[in-house]
Amino acid sequence: xxxxxxxxxxxxxxxxxxxxxxxxxxxxxxxxxxxxxxxxxxxxxxxxxxxxxxxxxxxxxxxxxxxxxxxxxxxxxxxxxxxxxxxxxxxxxxxxxxxxxxxxxxxxxxxxxxxxxxxxxxxxxxxxxxxxxxxxxxxxxxxxxxxxxxxxxxxxxxxxxxxxxxxxxxxxxxxxxxxxxxxxxxxxxxxxxxxxxxxxxxxxxxxxxxxxxxxxxxxxxxxxxxxxxxxxxxxxxxxxxxxxxxxxxxxxxxxxxxxxxxxxxxxxxxxxxxxxxxxxxxxxxxxxxxxxxxxxxxxxxxxxxxxxxxxxxxxxxxxxxxxxxxxxxxxxxxxxxx
Ligand code: SF4
Numbered sequence: 001x002x003x004x005x006x007x008x009x010x011x012x013x014x015x016x017x018x019x020x021x022x023x024x025x026x027x028x029x030x031x032x033x034x035x036x037x038x039x040x041x042x043x044x045x046x047x048x049x050x051x052x053x054x055x056x057x058x059x060x061x062x063x064x065x066x067x068x069x070x071x072x073x074x075x076x077x078x079x080x081x082x083x084x085x086x087x088x089x090x091x092x093x094x095x096x097x098x099x100x101x102x103x104x105x106x107x108x109x110x111x112x113x114x115x116x117x118x119x120x121x122x123x124x125x126x127x128x129x130x131x132x133x134x135x136x137x138x139x140x141x142x143x144x145x146x147x148x149x150x151x152x153x154x155x156x157x158x159x160x161x162x163x164x165x166x167x168x169x170x171x172x173x174x175x176x177x178x179x180x181x182x183x184x185x186x187x188x189x190x191x192x193x194x195x196x197x198x199x200x201x202x203x204x205x206x207x208x209x210x211x212x213x214x215x216x217x218x219x220x221x222x223x224x225x226x227x228x229x230x231x232x233x234x235x236x237x238x239x240x241x242x243x244x245x246x247x248x249x250x251x252x253x254x255x256x257x258x259x260x261x262x263x264x265x266x267x268x269x270x271x272x273x274x275x276x277x278x279x280x281x282x283x284x285x286x287x288x289x290x291x292x293x294x295x296x297x298x299x300x301x302x303x304x305x306x307x308x309x310x311x312x313x314x315x316x317x318x319x320x321x322x323x324x325x326x327x328x329x330x331x332x333x334x335x336x337x338x
Contacts (some may be wrong), residue, residue: 007096008061008113012038017065021115026063026157033061040064042090045093052289056098056109066090066116070125074143084134086141089125091116091159092148097180098213100293101241104147106282113148115157123166130172139195143176151179151198154186161187167195178238182216184224192233193337197269199236200225204255207243211295218255222262229267238335240274242317244298244309253324271329273321274337276300277308 011033017023018037022066027035038044041064046309074086093114094104105111113258116122130140144150160177164187178199200224203211205218216224228235237259245251259265276295280302287296300307306312325334 007059008033008146009055009058010034010036010043010060012036012044012060012062012112014038014041014062014064015086017063017117020065022115022119022157022159023063023276024119026061026115028269029156030061038062041091041114045108045112045114052105052108052111053291059094060112062112062114063117064114065118068125070122071129074141074293083138083141085138086143087129088143088146088149091119091122091144091163092150092153092157094147095149096152097149097215099180099215100211100213100291100295101243101276101278103278103282104292105289106258106279106285107147115159115217119159119162126166126170126173131171136172139172139174141174141176143178144275145176145178149179149181151177151183151186152181154181154183158186161190164190164193164196168193168194176236180212180215180221182224183327184227187309192228192231194234197234197236198228199238199272200228201238201240202255202259203239203243204251206245206251211293218258222259226263229264234269235267236269237271238274239321240272241276242273242321243276243295244313244317248317249320252321253338256321256324256328265328268329268333270333271325272335272337273318273325275309275317277306277337280305280307282308 008030011027011030013023013027013035015037020089041062044062059086071087071089074088093108094111096113126140126142134141144160144163154160163175163177167173174195174197176197176199178201180201200221202218202221208215208218225235225237242252281298301310309317322331322334
């Protein structure tokens with residue numbers, strides 16, 4: 001088990017964030033960290049010539065106030081499930097894990113963790129959007145873990161519990177919390193609610209080991225999924241990104257059997273599938289940074305600015321995966337990123 005508390009030897013605190021409740025709570029937890037007052041988080045986070053991977057090894061924490069935008073329309077990179085009312089937001093930037101395929105390495109100049117502590121402003125932005133939905137017959141869906149893994153940090157920073165309480169109070173809002181964490185226990189005192197989707201990203205164990213550094217094993221994640229299903233939560237599984245290793249068909253078919261044999265799959269809300277894909281600029285930046293990962297030397301195509309698999313291979317992968325999954329789930333529960 002990694003001691004994340006030892007990571008934050010320094011905590012940078014924006015002047016305007018210091019007195020907010022979440023800042024106070026975090027600062028109380030990290031009494032031994034050196035606190036450095038700063039004017040604006042970008043003075044630290046956006047400096048030039050930072051080394052993302054070096055900073056991941058000695059991660060500092062930045063407490064800041066986000067001034068906007070506080071809500072983004074879902075892009076092509078976020079599966080919006082054909083709902084026009086789909087959004088994402090960023091209560092945190094960066095993550096305690098370090099997956100080799102993570103686009104954040106190419107997106108952000110820094111590997112430090114930023115927590116935006118003005119959660120009420122995020123809530124207000126959602127309240128306003130709820131009044132002007134493009135399709136008022138459907139709920140608004142907000143992915144709150146797009147640029148981080150909030151459940152992995154919940155024991156340190158109780159962010160998702162606050163989001164869950166907020167979402168429960170709304171008639172027309174669903175929040176999706178995507179995670180690779182095994183820390184479902186951090187929600188043990190919270191009752192499930194139809195407005196919350198807990199989404200677990202699962203990968204075959206060989207992929208967890210090689211490409212998803214610091215994440216819990218497949219087995220640990222499956223225990224968390226099982227506990228969430230047994231407790232009555234709405235659970236989505238994400239097999240995304242599917243990585244094409246030698247023997248990928250065999251590896252992924254065994255993986256699907258392994259997953260379904262460990263959980264009550266009839267209780268799953270749905271399952272999403274997606275192959276490796278990344279914005280071209282992020283991909284090139286990561287490759288240039290010297291990250292030693294074979295992932296960045298595979299054969300890909302540039303599909304209108306997105307680096308991904310060739311169309312034929314992508315179709316074959318999705319078909320193989322879907323055919324296997326529908327041995328367990330009805331086809332309409334399987335959603336595909338394309
Ligand atoms: S868990 Fe998600 S956000 Fe965190 S490093 Fe992995 S891909 Fe990136």
